[in-house]
Each structure stands twice: as structure tokens, then as C-alpha cells.
Amino acid sequence: MAVGEVMRMEIPSGGDMSVTSPELHVLAVDDSIVDRKVIERLLRISACKVTTVESGARALQYLGLDGDKGASVTDYSMPGLTGYDLLKKIKESSVFREIPVVIMSSENILPRIEQCLREGAEDFLLKPVKLADVKRIKELIMRNEAEDCKTLSHSNKRKLAEYIDDAPSPSPSPSSSTHDDSSAKDFPSSKQMKSADEKFSSLL
Amino acid sequence: LMTAKSLASKETVNGRCWFYSDDDDGISVYLNRELHAMNTVVAQLQTQFQDYLVSLYQQGFLDNQFTELRKLQDEGTPDFVAEVVSLFFDDCSKLINSMSRSLERPENVDFKQVDSGVHQLKGSSSSVGARRVKNVCISFKECCDVQNREGCLRCLQQVDYEYKMLKTKLQDLFNLEKQIVQAGGAIPQHFPSYTILRPDIRPCLDA
16 A cells, blocks of 8 residues: 555544554566566565566556555666666656665665665665565565654644545645654655556656 | 284275274374384485485585575465476576577677576576576676677586576475475475585675
């Protein structure tokens, strides 16, 4: 489920916002069938829902059709759209930029890693990927989501109620971030329901 | 002290074992002996399996990533490792064929295509822990980089040999697994730490 939906489930009337951890739905992108099989298993064992695709182009199609992806894990070196290209497209999209993206690569090239992190990648995994790696990034993603939710609960309870009512007009996004995470994430409280076509074309 | 009368006898009727005895002790002794025999068979197979697996690491066929793959297998997914390596071997065959075609004519070698193939092969061999195959890929890439067709052909032959050898070895390993399960035993889950077996191999990041 998308980041926004984590909050949507959790409002008991008058109660405080406890964030349970719903299953993270991950889109795994890799041109190698062997690696797709392995990453799928790693993610399933880590209690994630998984969809695997073989290219960046396919990944964008899937996001367009079913934007309920909580995160994406992508190989760097792929023919056509590289993992970096995919990362850029996701981060440049108003609809999908909050989706955490993790890059995987068999090559330990520091400038490449830095470039991906600068572009907004959540993390960078060196292949071959192990279970400990996947568990770590899942925890990282879930923790960031929980922090985003806590931020909102402290400063935006009322705005949250409006969001829950599915009001069509966008509400202003929270201006301050109470956690000391250095990356300034702009939390999109103004996620409107867009059609699949609109979502997809925003990525092109 | 067992009398002839109290010893149970065994009969196989319609594929099922039936134990007959005129007293309970006879049955339990017989069953215990049967179980012991079965356990012995299972124990022997398990030892055989464990020894074989360890030897594959010691001889450098497999590395730590294979251990990682085995960790992902459980009773719910008993064929996971076999499925992954099967995909890997298919991949090998396909890539070797296409690289072979690219290297065929000396006057017209598509080294870019070969390099791409080697890169993919190196990646997937690394992902399954196929150490020897991966190592050949390292040399293979070097030959590609300097556009050494002869060197590439040699590496191609070697990679073909190595993946087929590994395929045979793993087939034997999976057969042992099957035998253990058929004999009613469990697959040993002890994961040999390859750094203890081969201290000269350290997990290393690809340069």
C-alpha cells in the first residue's frame, strides 16, 4: 500500500494514532531472472508482498496501473531504463516520489552510489543480496513511514481528518519535520485520486 | 530375555508392514529395532549429504551465497534452491550460446555483446554462489576488455565446462536430499561456514 494509506487505516475515534505495520508491498525490478527469483524470496521471507518485473519500463507501467506499491527495489544495470533512470522518474513524479526506492548493484562504485543517494534513493545494496540486507532496508523503510505518520499525528490531526473524509481539495502539507532525519521529505497530504492514465503519463 | 514366542514377526501385505506378536513387548522391541534401522539409514544419508556439501565448498565450487540461498529454503519451499539453480543453468546455456555466436567469425566479433553476456553470467553466478563459474567470468571480462578473441574462446569453453560440472554436482546433492526425505529424515540445516573451511576465501566486494 502507498505511504499515505498507512495512516488512513488507523484513526479510532478520538484516540491517538497508533501505527501498526501493514504488509509492505514491494515492486522488484531486475533484468536477471535468477536475481528476480532470489529477491522475491528474500522479500517474501521478510513479510513483504512482492511484484517482480524485468525492466524499468515495465516498472513504470505497473506503478501507473497499480500505484499501491509501498517501495521499490531495483537493479542498477539494466538495458533500456537503468535503475538510476527509474529512480529519477519516480522522484520527479508528483504522484510517486514518496515511494522509497532502493538500488541494487553488483559493482561497488562509489560515485554511482553517491549519485543514487543524491537522487533520493533510500539505500544502496551490493549484490549478491542477502537476507540481512533485505531485513535492514525493510526496517529502514517502515521506520521512515512510521516517523512520517508520527509527525502528522502531532501537528496535523485535523488536516488528517479532512484527508480521511476524502475531501477533493488538497490540504497544505506539513511545514515542519520533527524528526532529525536530515533528508527533507515533503509529505504529500494532497494525494488525489488520479486515474491510471494520469498517473502513468506523469511518469513519462 | 526374549523368547521366540514373544518376538514379533513382520509381514508385508499390500505394501504395508504389519507386525504380529502375542505380547506387547515383542511388538515394541521389533518396532524399536525397525526404527533404529530406519534411523541408521537416515543418519547415514544425512552424514553423506553433509560431507558432500562440505566438499563442494572445500573444492571451491560453492561460496557463501549458496549458504545464503539454503537459508531461504524451508518445509514450505523445499525446492527453492533447486529451482533457482535450474534457472541459473538455463541462463548459462542461453548466454553461452549467444556469446559463442558473437565470437564465431574472427573478422566480425561483437565484443560489446560478449561483454554484456559475461556481465550477466557473472551476476547470476554470484547470486547463486557458483564460485568457479564466477571466477572464470572475471578472466573472461579481462579478455573482452582487450578484445582478445582467442582468450574469450578459451574462457567460453571453460565457463561451459564449469557450469556443467556444477550442474552434475548439485544434481547429486539434490538426489541425496530426496533420499533423506524418502527415508523419513530431515535435511541437515547446519550451514558450513565456508570461511572456516577455506580461510583463503574471504567474502569480497567486486572491485
